[in-house]
Amino acid sequence: MDPKRELTSVDLAALVGELGTYEGAKVDKAYLYGDDLVRLKMRDFDRGRVELLLEVGETKRAHTVAPERVPDAPGRPPQFAMMLRNRLSGADFAGVSQYEFDRILEFVFEREDGTTRIIVELFGQGNVAVTDGEYEVIDCLETVRLKSRTVVPGSRYEFPDTRTNPLTVSREAFEHEMEHSDTDVVRTLATQLNFGGLYGEEICTRAGVEKEMDIDEADEDVYERLYSAIERLALDVRNRNFDARLYLERADDDGGADEGDGTSGEDPQPTTDSSADRVLDATPFPLEEHGELAAEPYDNFLTALDDYFFRLERADEQAPDPTDQRPDFEEEIAKYERIIEQQQGAIDGFELEAEAMRENAELLYAEYGLIDEILSTVQNAREQDRSWDEIEERFEEGRDRGIEAAEAVVDIDASEGLVTVELEGSRIDIDASEGLEQNADRLYTEAKRIGEKKEGALAAIEDTREDLAAAKRRREEWEADDGDGDDAGRNEDDDVDRDWLASPSIPIRENEPWFDRFRWFHTSDGYLVIGGRNADQNEELVKKYLEPGDTVLHTQAHGGPVTVLKATDPSEASSSDIDLPDSSIEEAAQFAVTYSSVWKDGRYAGDVYAVDSGQVTKTPESGEYLEKGGFAIRGDRTYYRDTPVGTAVGIQCEPYTRVIGGPPSAIDGQAATTIDLEPGRYAQADAAKRLYRRFRERFEDESFVRKIASPDRIQHFMPPGGSRIAEE
Structure with a gap:
């Protein structure tokens, strides 16, 4: 059983009541x-600080968390967070509701200047x-x-079709709904009635169905039992009759329930979890479907969810890093061998049980006259309204007289109407109401049924044997690879050879350079290129950071950034003797045209000119006027005609962990992975989200991507205007 990573509709129905407090x-x-993760920090008059998490990514949840468990605040609040702060700061939480029975929660906040609704979609891709x-x-x-x-800014929010x-x-x-289904009962409950798989099974179990x-075999009695089970569940939700449970697989019992599973009797206190225990689910009340799992009781569902997702994330x-330590192949192999032994024992047991059933059936036919006499005696007595006690006394009398049929009867079960013969x-138990x-x-x-179980067990044992063979192959491959070289003494200096995408844990090494607020990249030759984001920054670059030896580039098209290819760092002594490589100048030219109106207009090339820093001045010719961010050029210009636009966004892991962007020829060699962009139809914010999801898919350590490469940081390196991923 895999751990739950998305809240169910029943979970949300239960949450509404508790969040409403x-x-x-x-x-x-x-x-x-x-x-995909929104955090609202609130203050409650009675309970103090309240932290609400709303996550809509691969994990989909909405619940309060203990203050000591909230993630560290991001260094730079993105636009979405700033919008929320502007609308919600000082607002009162006015309530929460679930839309129909869908996985949608609507949070309402009131302030003197208006109402704000936060609608959380916990289905599909989430939103x-x-x-x-x-x-x-x-x-x-x-x-x-x-x-x-x-659902787009400026439009009226549209809920999905009601279910x-x-x-x-x-x-x-x-x-x-039941009668118009064409499948079995549990699938009908899960899909037609929208219970989902777990609660569809739970309803069946509670109803004894x-x-x-x-569905064609379900009669009125089945419908009555199912509907009664649904009504009881609905009543528990409406009355907030919760008895929350956190279910887990104990490290020492392979998931079996223990004496303290908390499903009946007095509730024990939650046990101190072991790091080896595996949490599997948290529910607002005990589930019979989880009866085989260990369980811990909680005072309320919100606390159970907080603990569950905290322990799941931890x-x-x-999880051990497979790149840093040898997997325990011996334990894995031994586990599969134990499973095969158990499965083989079950198969042998099925064979013996099925054979015994067939032999008993043949014995009944072999003693046809004897069994028919026993059944006729019982049936005639029941037709004469004789009690089972009287029937049993009659067989006892027959045994005393040495009657063979009576001697064969060894027991009578009046409650089930069964007669046991030897x-x-x-x-053999025979049903007295039926014939031989x-x-x-x-x-x-x-x-036959037991034989089918045997067939299923045979298929399962073949799967386990394949798993065993695969584990042995992995052991052989690991040992073969281990013999190719000695990894002893490996340290952080070896990071250049590390497979960052496959690493399950990447250390964060942050650095905010002085030029980070500008557009920037390092050329493939290692030279820094910086560009202005607006007129103020263009002005600042020319006045403050332009040094002798630098090259300035600009597009012929209006609206481009001042682009400076630095010969030296501002902390170093400037020099006009440095001969900048042509490859760096060409990359800077591509950078200049990419971040200009050329890209924004959807064009794929434009003209760029380059001049030395000494040719740039803020002093206009007599009678002329320079706008803010503008500059004048003295002397000849070197033109780079039809320079193609092109940019890539990548994630760098060494020497620092950060998002970088710029010409693909420069970025490819500096990042662990990159994505090329070209002019397209997706707005900058939407394209950034697409890149973010791609990066999360590429890295084994998804939390690393979330920490250092938010869509807002990615957008920081994207050209203005529409974009699309080049390979799409």
């Missing part, structure tokens, strides 16, 4: 981590949309443009 709390601040009181979208993490609905809410469904609507029962972070040393043929057929059918 924080109504009246005031919002202090909002944060955004990456492109957080911020709207005003009339549901007009102010901003959203993901823009949605589908035939069925649209059946099983917690409020009438009996007539319930039967309608076989999950795989075909387990992910503490034939050739085997004891029906009893024999039942035994043959049971033998």
